[in-house]
Amino acid sequence: MFVTIKNVSKWFGDVIALNNISIDLEHGAIGLVGLNGAGKTTLIKILNGLLKPTEGTVKIYGQNVWGNLDLFSKIGYCPEIDNQMNYLTGLKFVQYNLQLHGYSRQEAIRKAQDVLERLNMTTAMTRKIKGYSRGMRQRVKVAQAIAHDPAILLLDEPLQGLDPIGRYELTTLFNELIKEGKDLIVSSHVLHELEKVSQTIVFIDHGKILGKSNISDLRATLKEIPQRFLIKTDKPVKLAQQLLPYKLIDDVQLKDNEIIIGVKNVQEFSFKLIEVAKETHAEIKELRPLDESLEAVFDYIYRGNY
Numbered sequence: 001m002f003v004t005i006k007n008v009s010k011w012f013g014d015v016i017a018l019n020n021i022s023i024d025l026e027h028g029a030i031g032l033v034g035l036n037g038a039g040k041t042t043l044i045k046i047l048n049g050l051l052k053p054t055e056g057t058v059k060i061y062g063q064n065v066w067g068n069l070d071l072f073s074k075i076g077y078c079p080e081i082d083n084q085m086n087y088l089t090g091l092k093f094v095q096y097n098l099q100l101h102g103y104s105r106q107e108a109i110r111k112a113q114d115v116l117e118r119l120n121m122t123t124a125m126t127r128k129i130k131g132y133s134r135g136m137r138q139r140v141k142v143a144q145a146i147a148h149d150p151a152i153l154l155l156d157e158p159l160q161g162l163d164p165i166g167r168y169e170l171t172t173l174f175n176e177l178i179k180e181g182k183d184l185i186v187s188s189h190v191l192h193e194l195e196k197v198s199q200t201i202v203f204i205d206h207g208k209i210l211g212k213s214n215i216s217d218l219r220a221t222l223k224e225i226p227q228r229f230l231i232k233t234d235k236p237v238k239l240a241q242q243l244l245p246y247k248l249i250d251d252v253q254l255k256d257n258e259i260i261i262g263v264k265n266v267q268e269f270s271f272k273l274i275e276v277a278k279e280t281h282a283e284i285k286e287l288r289p290l291d292e293s294l295e296a297v298f299d300y301i302y303r304g305n306y
Contacts, residue, residue: 001062002027002183003047008056010042017042019207020056025185029178031198032187039207040187041080044156047185048077060152073101076150078141080157080187086130090121090140093129097144115147116140120169135166142170146177153177155186159193171196227266231259231273232286239282246272260290 003025010018018039034040045051046058049065049072058065065071084093091112098108116125119139124132129140142158155174159167174197178184188194194201201218203210233239240252240259248269250262263269277284 001025002060003030003185004057004059004062006057008046008053008058010039010046010051011054016207018046018053021204021207021209022056023202023209023212025200025202025212027183028199029174029184029186029197031194031201032185032204033191033194033201034187034189034204036189038189038204040189040204041156042207043204044077044154044185044187048072048075048154073148074151076145076148076153078145078153078155078158080160082137082141084129084137084140087128089126089128090116090132090136090143091125093140094144094147098147101148103148111147112143115143119143119173134161135163138162138166138170142173151181151183153182153184153186155184157187157189159188159190167193228260228262228290229269230286230288230290231261231284232257233259233277233282233284235280235282238280239276242276242280243272248272 001024003023005021005023005025007020007022008018009016009020021043032040032043042051046053047060047065049068052066060071060075063071088096091109094112094116095105095108098111099105103111113125116122116139119142121136121139121143124136129137132140138158138161142155145153145155158174159170162170171193174184174186178197184197186194186197191201195215195218198215200212200214202212231239234257236254236257236259240254240261243249243259243261244252248264250264252262253260261269273284273287276282
């Protein structure tokens with residue numbers, strides 16, 4: 001077993017951040033998903049030894065986490081908070097972190113250059129962090145987490161604020177690390193981000209573990225969740241009239257040049273919408289989900305509110 005969490009609670013004064021949680025996690029890639037304030041960051045900080053549980057025990061590879069210096073050297077941590085030393089270059093920042101892990105100065109420089117090149121920061125590594133974009137700042141945080149070749153990676157919201165290219169590049173890197181045999185725990189409040197890198201998803205809400213699911217079972221469940229979409233088109237009435245008779249459509253609402261439509265099967269709906277748009281010669285100007293949120297997933301899977 002990779003991680004064993006037993007009866008863990010964490011209190012901050014009167015605030016209960018984690019409430020008597022217990023779970024076992026196997027080796028591989030784990031997605032920790034929850035709304036903001038659910039307890040994800042608190043749990044990750046307990047896993048990397050930055051916080052001590054108020055109650056309960058946490059073990060990684062069968063070893064107690066708290067105060068375990070040998071275990072800490074095997075962990076790479078990418079925090080959510082953006083708190084790098086802005087006066088340093090990216091190269092110096094990663095180099096100094098490596099030296100803290102015991103590498104010589106020359107070895108730390110070499111390894112820092114290698115990992116930053118892997119993260120497509122070859123030209124940016126000699127610039128000061130204060131001039132970095134949000135995507136570069138995220139990359140340099142990930143770089144310092146993986147530079148010392150840890151067995152375990154704890155990544156707290158590593159994709160937050162990235163553009164599509166940045167998200168693609170980091171998810172590609174995470175999948176490469178998984179293939180290299182690393183154990184990953186990646187947190188996010190956006191479920192679809194974790195689908196691309198995780199084999200198992202753990203749901204956390206208000207300091208409690210709601211459950212866990214392997215990714216294939218979760219995808220099957222998500223297909224069943226009723227969803228609403230907004231469609232902007234030049235022929236809203238004609239398009240709505242053609243879509244309404246199909247059984248996969250729950251309801252249709254018209255507003256100006258917009259259609260709000262409820263569907264039972266997103267994949268089938270996508271194919272049907274393309275087909276009907278061609279038949280009616282309608283131009284689809286915009287298509288976006290209105291409730292593809294984590295809250296909607298929780299409501300459907302765990303709270304039974306649909």
